[in-house]
Amino acid sequence: MASQALFMPDAPDADVLAVRPTQELQSCNHLLEDHAALMRFHDEEGYILLRGVLDPVSVLEARDAMLAVAARHGLVAPGDASATWTGMAAPAGMEESPEFSGIARKLVANPANAALFHTVLGEPAALLPIVQYRVYPPGGSITGIHQDGFFSPGIVNYRPVWTPLTPCEREVGGLMVAVRQCNRGYLHNVAKTPSPVPAGVIPDDAWATTDYFPGDVLMINPYTPHASMPNTSKRCRVTLDTRVQSATDPRVLLAEIIEAREDEIRVRTSDGVERCFRVDDDTFIRVDHPGVRQKRNEYVPTAPVGKRIVVVFDGDHAVTLRRSSEN
Ligand SMILES: O=C(O)CCC(=O)C(=O)O
Numbered sequence: 001m002a003s004q005a006l007f008m009p010d011a012p013d014a015d016v017l018a019v020r021p022t023q024e025l026q027s028c029n030h031l032l033e034d035h036a037a038l039m040r041f042h043d044e045e046g047y048i049l050l051r052g053v054l055d056p057v058s059v060l061e062a063r064d065a066m067l068a069v070a071a072r073h074g075l076v077a078p079g080d081a082s083a084t085w086t087g088m089a090a091p092a093g094m095e096e097s098p099e100f101s102g103i104a105r106k107l108v109a110n111p112a113n114a115a116l117f118h119t120v121l122g123e124p125a126a127l128l129p130i131v132q133y134r135v136y137p138p139g140g141s142i143t144g145i146h147q148d149g150f151f152s153p154g155i156v157n158y159r160p161v162w163t164p165l166t167p168c169e170r171e172v173g174g175l176m177v178a179v180r181q182c183n184r185g186y187l188h189n190v191a192k193t194p195s196p197v198p199a200g201v202i203p204d205d206a207w208a209t210t211d212y213f214p215g216d217v218l219m220i221n222p223y224t225p226h227a228s229m230p231n232t233s234k235r236c237r238v239t240l241d242t243r244v245q246s247a248t249d250p251r252v253l254l255a256e257i258i259e260a261r262e263d264e265i266r267v268r269t270s271d272g273v274e275r276c277f278r279v280d281d282d283t284f285i286r287v288d289h290p291g292v293r294q295k296r297n298e299y300v301p302t303a304p305v306g307k308r309i310v311v312v313f314d315g316d317h318a319v320t321l322r323r324s325s326e327n
């Protein structure tokens with residue numbers, strides 16, 4: 001499979017608002033007993049949708065914890081589990097606010113949920129330190145068309161976990177997925193920064209979505225183009241997206257920079273262990289902006305001592321250095 005991206009300097013960008021999903025995402029619950037079949041579906045269709053699989057109490061707890069933060073910012077009324085929008089604008093950058101700290105960790109650690117992730121990974125799962133908490137009011141943020149693997153290369157033995165915490169019917173602006181597009185390499189246009197997907201590359205009829213409900217989990221193949229839809233309802237969209245990785249062979253860690261150099265980065269992990277990784281031209285660096293790749297001879301000033309970053313590694317090689325969004 002080609003994994004280099006597209007180079008199309010003159011191509012117009014795809015318009016996320018022009019996409020009209022015509023297909024319905026399929027539930028994969030019937031494949032949970034057959035790991036090979038589940039992975040085949042993931043590798044061909046490009047996603048795994050599981051309905052009602054998370055422990056209901058853990059989902060309610062996560063919902064209430066996120067809504068409590070939203071209520072403090074005036075986005076919803078205190079105690080309003082329907083997440084009806086008050087009309088107050090959402091603060092910028094709320095997805096990574098430390099106010100949400102620990103909510104995803106608790107959800108993933110719940111024994112029933114941990115057992116589910118074990119089943120899907122085929123081995124014990126651990127939380128990967130990349131989490132976004134989204135409370136998106138009507139007319140609010142829309143996530144553009146992207147492939148996760150393009151922005152976070154090198155992660156193996158992991159699954160992204162996109163989780164609705166309140167009912168997320170299609171008008172609430174959940175994810176749409178371009179199905180069966182995951183074997184075409186990266187479709188991002190590296191002739192532009194920050195490398196949008198060009199118009200015309202993804203067939204119009206490839207797009208699928210569904211109405212999502214609390215307890216559902218959507219896992220997206222790292223090569224699958226996906227985006228969110230506009231929220232045209234009266235409610236906030238309350239979702240979190242995190243990732244789980246192999247607990248025995250983790251490839252991603254959260255660490256504090258001790259010293260960043262052009263050819264090497266030394267970090268201290270949250271367990272206090274010091275580790276050193278080789279940085280080379282294959283290292284995908286974005287410690288500054290979430291979507292713009294930095295050159296290794298220029299990233300050092302944006303990587304001061306003490307800054308928390310996420311390192312994706314393979315042995316002693318830093319595959320990706322990215323801004324931390326662990327919570
Ligand atoms: O929820 C969103 O708007 C985007 C989520 C996403 O892109 C992901 O989970 O990979």
Ligand SMILES: [Fe+2]
Binds near residue numbers: 146147148226
């Ligand atoms: Fe994504």
